[in-house]
Amino acid sequence: xxxxxxxxxxxxxxxxxxxxTDDELNKILPLxxxxxxxxxxxxxxxxxxxxxxxxxQTEVVRTIxxxxxxxxxxxxxxxxxxxGGSALGPIAVFYALKHLYYNELPRSVRKTPRFYxxxxxxxxxxxxxxxxxxxxxxxxxxxxxxxxxSETMSQYLIVMDMLKAKxxxxxxxxxxxxxxxxxxxxxxxxxxQNFATLYIPDGVGGRFSELSPVGLLPAAVVGIDIKQMLKxxxxxxxxxxxxxxxxxxxxxVAALQxxxxxxxxxxxxxxxxxxxxxxxxxxYAQLWAESLGKEVDLDGKTVNVGQTPxxxxxxxxxxxxxxxxxxxxxxxxxxxxxVNNFRTDRTIPxxxxxFPDVSFLCGHTLAELMTNELKATRYTLTxxxxxxxxxxxxxxxxxxxxxxxxxxxxxxxxxxxxxxINTYNQPGVEGGKNATYALFGRKGYxxxxxEIRSAKPDDVKYIV
Amino acid sequence: xxxxxxxxxxxxxxxxxxxxTDDELNKILPLxxxxxxxxxxxxxxxxxxxxxxxxxQTEVVRTIxxxxxxxxxxxxxxxxxxxGGSALGPIAVFYALKHLYYNELPRSVRKTPRFYxxxxxxxxxxxxxxxxxxxxxxxxxxxxxxxxxSETMSQYLIVMDMLKAKxxxxxxxxxxxxxxxxxxxxxxxxxxQNFATLYIPDGVGGRFSELSPVGLLPAAVVGIDIKQMLKxxxxxxxxxxxxxxxxxxxxxVAALQxxxxxxxxxxxxxxxxxxxxxxxxxxYAQLWAESLGKEVDLDGKTVNVGQTPxxxxxxxxxxxxxxxxxxxxxxxxxxxxxVNNFRTDRTIPxxxxxFPDVSFLCGHTLAELMTNELKATRYTLTxxxxxxxxxxxxxxxxxxxxxxxxxxxxxxxxxxxxxxINTYNQPGVEGGKNATYALFGRKGYxxxxxEIRSAKPDDVKYIV
Numbered sequence: 001x002x003x004x005x006x007x008x009x010x011x012x013x014x015x016x017x018x019x020x021t022d023d024e025l026n027k028i029l030p031l032x033x034x035x036x037x038x039x040x041x042x043x044x045x046x047x048x049x050x051x052x053x054x055x056x057q058t059e060v061v062r063t064i065x066x067x068x069x070x071x072x073x074x075x076x077x078x079x080x081x082x083x084g085g086s087a088l089g090p091i092a093v094f095y096a097l098k099h100l101y102y103n104e105l106p107r108s109v110r111k112t113p114r115f116y117x118x119x120x121x122x123x124x125x126x127x128x129x130x131x132x133x134x135x136x137x138x139x140x141x142x143x144x145x146x147x148x149x150s151e152t153m154s155q156y157l158i159v160m161d162m163l164k165a166k167x168x169x170x171x172x173x174x175x176x177x178x179x180x181x182x183x184x185x186x187x188x189x190x191x192x193q194n195f196a197t198l199y200i201p202d203g204v205g206g207r208f209s210e211l212s213p214v215g216l217l218p219a220a221v222v223g224i225d226i227k228q229m230l231k232x233x234x235x236x237x238x239x240x241x242x243x244x245x246x247x248x249x250x251x252x253v254a255a256l257q258x259x260x261x262x263x264x265x266x267x268x269x270x271x272x273x274x275x276x277x278x279x280x281x282x283x284y285a286q287l288w289a290e291s292l293g294k295e296v297d298l299d300g301k302t303v304n305v306g307q308t309p310x311x312x313x314x315x316x317x318x319x320x321x322x323x324x325x326x327x328x329x330x331x332x333x334x335x336x337x338x339v340n341n342f343r344t345d346r347t348i349p350x351x352x353x354x355f356p357d358v359s360f361l362c363g364h365t366l367a368e369l370m371t372n373e374l375k376a377t378r379y380t381l382t383x384x385x386x387x388x389x390x391x392x393x394x395x396x397x398x399x400x401x402x403x404x405x406x407x408x409x410x411x412x413x414x415x416x417x418x419x420x421i422n423t424y425n426q427p428g429v430e431g432g433k434n435a436t437y438a439l440f441g442r443k444g445y446x447x448x449x450x451e452i453r454s455a456k457p458d459d460v461k462y463i464v
Numbered sequence: 465x466x467x468x469x470x471x472x473x474x475x476x477x478x479x480x481x482x483x484x485t486d487d488e489l490n491k492i493l494p495l496x497x498x499x500x501x502x503x504x505x506x507x508x509x510x511x512x513x514x515x516x517x518x519x520x521q522t523e524v525v526r527t528i529x530x531x532x533x534x535x536x537x538x539x540x541x542x543x544x545x546x547x548g549g550s551a552l553g554p555i556a557v558f559y560a561l562k563h564l565y566y567n568e569l570p571r572s573v574r575k576t577p578r579f580y581x582x583x584x585x586x587x588x589x590x591x592x593x594x595x596x597x598x599x600x601x602x603x604x605x606x607x608x609x610x611x612x613x614s615e616t617m618s619q620y621l622i623v624m625d626m627l628k629a630k631x632x633x634x635x636x637x638x639x640x641x642x643x644x645x646x647x648x649x650x651x652x653x654x655x656x657q658n659f660a661t662l663y664i665p666d667g668v669g670g671r672f673s674e675l676s677p678v679g680l681l682p683a684a685v686v687g688i689d690i691k692q693m694l695k696x697x698x699x700x701x702x703x704x705x706x707x708x709x710x711x712x713x714x715x716x717v718a719a720l721q722x723x724x725x726x727x728x729x730x731x732x733x734x735x736x737x738x739x740x741x742x743x744x745x746x747x748y749a750q751l752w753a754e755s756l757g758k759e760v761d762l763d764g765k766t767v768n769v770g771q772t773p774x775x776x777x778x779x780x781x782x783x784x785x786x787x788x789x790x791x792x793x794x795x796x797x798x799x800x801x802x803v804n805n806f807r808t809d810r811t812i813p814x815x816x817x818x819f820p821d822v823s824f825l826c827g828h829t830l831a832e833l834m835t836n837e838l839k840a841t842r843y844t845l846t847x848x849x850x851x852x853x854x855x856x857x858x859x860x861x862x863x864x865x866x867x868x869x870x871x872x873x874x875x876x877x878x879x880x881x882x883x884x885i886n887t888y889n890q891p892g893v894e895g896g897k898n899a900t901y902a903l904f905g906r907k908g909y910x911x912x913x914x915e916i917r918s919a920k921p922d923d924v925k926y927i928v
Contacts, residue, residue, distance in 0.1 A: 007924045084783025100592035103568060109595075118778045121837075122739040123809045123830035128564035131573075148821040151779060154812045154833060157826065161813040168603050185819040193489070206783075249627040249928040267731065267772050275586040286784035293788025306792030308731050310774055315615060316584045318896060320750035321550025324757025326892035328770030331730050345587045348618045349625040355649040357612040360906035362621065366587035368904075369618060373585075376899030379916060383895070428790035431847070432782060435840030440832075443822035452843060462472045 001235050002340075002394035003403050005249040008258050009382045010333070010389050018330050018385040020259050029245065034253040035417035036243040039410070045270040047424035049203020050409060052232040053211040054402075060198070060213060061226060067176070067196065068220035072112050077133045078221045080117040081155040082143035082214075084286060085206025089117030089405075090218035092283040093210065096276045096401050097224050112223045113139075121151045126158065135162050136344045141176045143214055145200045147184030150436065155430060156186075163455075178213050205424050208409055211402065225398045232402030240410050250407045254414035255390070260387055261307050262332045268307045268334045269325065272337035273314035276396050280337065284408050285309040294421040295428065305419055307333075315373040326384050334381060337404075338374060338392040342367045465699050466804075466858035467867050469713040473846045474797075474853050481793050482784050482849040484723050493709065494702075496719040499881035500707040503874070511888035513667020514873060517675040518697040518866075524662070524677060525690060531640070531660065534575050534683035542599045542685045544581040545619040546607035546678075548750060549670025550642075551583030554868075555681035556747040557674065560740045560865050568708050576687045577603075585615045590622065590650075592658050605640045607678055609664045611648030614900065620650075640675050670886050671751045674869055696866030704874050714871045717853070718878035724797045724851060725771050732771045733789065736801035737778035737838040740860050744801065748872050749773040753894045755876045758885040758890065769883055779837040784842060790848050798845060802838060802856040806831045 012019030042048040080090050094115055099105055103114045118129060138157050143154040152247060156175075163171035171194050178184040190197045198213035209215065211233055216226045222275035222393040236250070245252040257268065268288065270281040293306030312321050314336070325334060345367045352358035361369065381388050391407070393400040416423025476483030506512040523808040535542060544554050558579055563569060567578045582593060604623050620639075627635035636657050643650040645663040654661045662677035673679065680690045698717070700714070709716040709914055721732065732752065734745040757770030774786050778800070789798060809831045816822035823832065846851050857864040880887025902912035 005928045006922060006926065011923075011926060013923075014920065029912075082782060087780075088784065099595065100589050101596045104596045105746065120739055120777070121833050122831050123806050123834070125564050125739040126810055126830060127808045131563065132565045132568045136738045148772075148819075150822070150825060150833065150837075151783075153816065153822045154825050156810050157815045158810060158830075160815055166857040170880065185816065185822055188819075189816075203780075212856065244674065246925070247926060251735075252928045258530075264794055274504050275584055289785050289788040289792075291788075293792035295791035297638055304791065304793050306788045308774060308788060308792070308796070309771075310772060313584070316547060316551075318893060319615075320746075321551065321753050322896060323890045323892040324753040324770045324772060326895065327759035327768065328753075328755075328757035328772070329730055329768050332772070342587050344591045344620060345810045348621050351624055352617065352649065352653075355652075356907065357613075358614070358617045358621075358649055360615060360901065360904050361618050366585045366590060366622075369585050369614065371586070371648045372900050372903040373614075373896070375903055376896045379899050379919070380895035425785045428787040429782060431790065431844040432543055432786060432837070432840045435843050436836050439836040440828065443820065455843070456478065457470045458470060459475075462470065462475060462709070464469045464471075464710060 001239065001404060003236070003249065003400060003407065004238045004390060004392050006392065007252060008387040009378065010176045010387050013231050015382055015385045015387065016143055019389060020256065024259055028255050028259055028425065031418055032251055032258075032414065034243065035254065035414045036248070036251055038417045044203070045206055047203055048413070049201045050205075050208035050211065051237070053204065054237050055228050056214075056408065057230065059446045061216065061230070064198065064213060064217050064220050064226065067217065070361045071139055071221050075113050075137055075139045076107070077138040078113040078115050078218070078459060079129070079133070079138055079140045080143060080218055081140055081152050082117070083119045083149060083151045083211050086143035086152070087117045088279070088283040088286050089210030089215040091119075091189065093215060093219050093224065093229070093401060094222060095279045095399055096220055096396055096397060097219075100275060100289070102222070107154055112221060115218070115222050118155060121154055126155070130162075135159065135174065136166055139174050139176060141178060141217060143178040145180050145184070145206065147179055147186030147189070153185070166223050176217070179216065190289065201461055207290055210283065210405055219309040228398035229402030232399040233406035236403040236406040236410070250410035251414055253411045254418065256389065257307065257333060257411070258415055258418045261305070265331055265387060267310055267332040268308055269310045269312050269332055269334040270337070271312040271314050271317065271334055273370055274311070274337065274342070274396065277337050277339070281311040281313070281356065281406065283405070285311055287408060287412050290426050291416055291423045292419065292421070293428070297420045298418065299424060303419070303421070305421065315370060316376065317376055318373065325381060325386060330386070334386065334388040336374060336388060336390040338390050340392060340398055341395045342370070343395065465701065465867060467700070467713065467864060467871065469716055469853060470856065471716060471720055471853040472717055473842065474724070474851050479846055479849045479851065481817070482851060484720065488723055489719065492719050492723055492762050494880055495880065496709065496715055496722075497707045499878045500712070500715055501720065502881045503877045508667065509658050511667055512877070513665045514669075514672035514675065515701070516665075516669065518694050518701055518870065521680075521694065524914045525680065525694070527661065528681050528684050528690065529679060530561050531681065535603055535685050537578050537886045539603045540571070541602040541603055542579050542600055543593070543597070543604045544607060544682055545604055545616050545623065545763070546581070547583045547613060549673050550607035550616070550678055551581045552743070552747040552750050553674030553679040555581050556743040557679060557688065557693070557865060558686060559743045560860055561683075561862060562686055564739060566686070576685060578683070578801070579686050585618055590619070594626075599623065599638065600630055603638050603640060605642060605681060607642040608649065608650055609644050609648070609670065611643055611650030611653070617649070640681070642681065671754055671914055672873055675746065675866065692862035693866035696862065696863040697870035700867040700874070701868040714874035715878055717875045718882065720853065721771065721797060721875070722882045725769070729795055729851060730771055730798045731774055731796040733774045733782065733796055733798040735776040735778050735798055737834055738801065738803045738806070738860065741779070741801050741803070742777050744868065745775040745777070747869070749775055751872060751876050754890050755880055755887045756883065756885070758883075761884045762886060763884065767883070767885070769885065778841065779834060782837065782841055789845060789850060794850070798850065798852040800838060800842060800852060801856040802854050803860055805859045806834070807859065811861060847855060
């Protein structure tokens with residue numbers, strides 16, 4: 001296990017008055033331990049089914065690998081229809097572990113089908129997809145646990161209609177449903193129409209589902225070793241059995257972020273220094289925002305908590321966001337994701353001998369440049385008293401990605417427990433869903449429709 | 465000009481105590497007017513050359529259009545080598561105005577060359593690019609005003625080395641340098657080696673350069689009507705001649721954001737409801753963060769100001785971030801980008817008659833779904849007292865994109881003036897650059913190197 005968390009630069013002894021003192025950290029440990037205990041107690045129960053994912057999928061993995069091998073043989077394109085947790089995990093893992101221009105490689109190099117995730121209902125995006133794929137050699141993985149996600153079900157209806165028009169009864173062979181085994185529309189449709197299916201366990205919510213069939217099938221289809229991903233998660237879980245922050249990196253991060261939030265750091269920047277990890281920050285943004293952004297705690301008290309996740313990319317965003325991180329308000333914690341070894345490298349050749357502000361680079365490699373820029377950015381932020389910590393790994397591979405995702409899931413669960421909130425619900429999106437139903441005139445939502453209709457009309461003086 | 469700003473939902477009369485009262489708004493108007501006056505006074509001077517961009521480029525546009533036509537004939541691939549402002553603008557405009565899977569279309573449909581922007585020095589990304597393009601039929605647009613940007617010059621050296629190895633003296637035909645006319649390394653190289661060149665005016669900084677040759681050449685190469693973009697900017701500039709917030713939408717937004725920042729809204733979410741506008745939010749994030757994130761004001765007073773921009777995408781991020789926006793802290797302003805007419809649409813067919821939670825969608829279109837979800841999200845946020853305003857446009861086209869970018873540039877300039885800061889510098893990134901030089905052992909940076917070496921080593925007790 002090469003994943004390490006280094007939080008020196010969170011501490012007052014390093015960054016000064018904006019930092020956390022040993023005393024502050026020690027004072028929070030009992031709460032952290034009790035949160036750890038709560039999470040351990042809940043293991044596998046209610047919405048903590050995700051803690052079983054590293055262990056209880058031997059059968060499922062076999063099924064998925066068989067399914068994936070079959071898809072690789074029969075199809076040119078694999079398209080995920082899903083949104084939120086059903087899309088962000090598959091995207092993150094695909095970008096981390098596959099060629100960065102995968103879809104543009106010839107099939108002979110790629111070996112596995114082209115890969116798309118359609119996580120919006122923008123008609124321009126949907127129509128653009130049909131310009132570049134032929135549904136006849138495409139399989140669609142429809143992912144929605146409830147089978148009631150408007151966006152995903154709209155996509156399904158459009159795709160199914162096209163498939164039926166082109167392929168008649170064979171349409172069913174082009175759909176794989178990943179959904180609840182016991183309830184919802186999609187499982188009913190799947191049974192009626194005889195789709196291949198994979199099941200999302202009851203206790204696994206969308207944002208905690210990447211290590212379930214939601215993420216495992218898409219990964220396997222493009223040739224990612226899903227057993228190694230699960231092994232990484234397993235080994236991180238082992239480390240997480242300890243309630244000692246010197247042993248359990250997820251608990252250390254949770255304690256630090258909890259203290260930081262209490263100190264007014266309402267922004268959490270996730271800044272990988274590797275293009276491959278860019279979409280891990282997207283996945284994490286959902287996990288962190290939706291789990292911790294809550295109005296009430298478990299006692300019903302109004303708390304309005306939640307740290308806003310910000311996605312940033314090193315070194316790219318040094319030329320976009322780091323000015324603000326260095327000089328703006330002291331309102332952030334920056335998490336660096338550091339990779340010790342890139343999978344390929346390239347030397348910067350000579351050619352600028354007469355320019356000292358360029359020639360110093362010559363003979364060095366791009367990996368050295370990435371690494372030194374990370375070091376330099378971290379050094380400067382630290383010197384300026386800006387809270388930051390680093391999660392590092394030896395290299396980006398299946399094992400470490402599994403471990404990293406699982407670490408982030410654990411850390412989120414711990415902070416949720418420390419905040420005494422429900423980490424697993426999302427009541428704040430119900431209002432929007434109901435308003436959408438009302439705007440479409442759905443039966444049963446007449447009251448909301450009336451409420452919207454009777455809202456004060458916009459004042460033209462506030463329109464420019 | 466179809467661009468409108470509707471800020472009803474910023475006002476206390478609509479959202480209650482979290483909102484802005486008419487009184488608060490009126491009180492700020494003198495400051496807004498004086499900021500407007502300052503910006504107008506500075507028009508074209510110092511770093512406000514960008515305000516001339518809509519007007520003074522007739523010649524340049526002709527040159528660029530000729531260059532673009534030539535590139536379209538001779539090359540299969542157009543690659544931008546640049547970072548920060550040299551990358552974010554070209555990416556934003558390309559995604560807004562071209563097919564969403566452009567590079568995967570056959571040339572016969574695309575008509576113009578495949579388009580890449582390499583805005584990082586990750587060796588995996590750089591090597592991946594060379595797996596899918598042949599440098600022999602590729603032209604590289606090297607964009608750096610100073611010619612000293614480490615990342616871009618490293619890329620240039622690598623590419624030039626490959627080109628020379630493959631093409632000898634003809635290598636020069638594959639480079640277009642976009643840089644300062646008067647100073648820096650790149651212009652010297654360009655003259656020595658006889659590259660085609662385009663000039664970035666002295667008064668145009670990176671993040672204000674999309675409407676200069678930095679953005680215009682990449683846009684023209686893929687067939688975007690750059691004259692229409694400039695026309696849009698021109699018309700927005702006309703509206704911005706007024707210092708009345710009822711006439712000048714950029715000044716209205718500036719006044720509102722300034723008040724919001726003073727009320728503790730340290731987060732600004734940019735949330736387009738259109739895949740095509742996704743990267744406008746990235747471009748804006750640099751503009752906003754780097755311009756306004758400042759430690760000292762113009763009087764040298766320590767202020768540590770700056771609102772942190774957050775990129776969000778509708779409807780996708782309803783399933784990721786909106787829970788937090790609805791229920792988390794009252795620390796945000798949300799900007800919706802609304803498109804009244806999508807360029808294509810698609811009807812959601814029947815097929816779920818027995819499921820009322822899906823069938824209500826059937827017969828409606830994806831564009832209706834996008835629109836109703838925006839309305840529903842906005843309605844819910846407003847009901848919950850969350851500050852939000854909407855920038856809407858009739859459709860995404862060259863004219864409106866030019867106007868939109870220019871609006872955002874103006875708004876940033878106004879807020880900078882209201883905050884009494886230097887909107888156009890970025891002193892906070894110098895430290896990191898110097899530390900990078902020091903880590904590479906560059907001459908003249910020995911003191912910084914010594915400082916880094918003598919920094920307290922990491923305490924192992926803070927490493928897990």
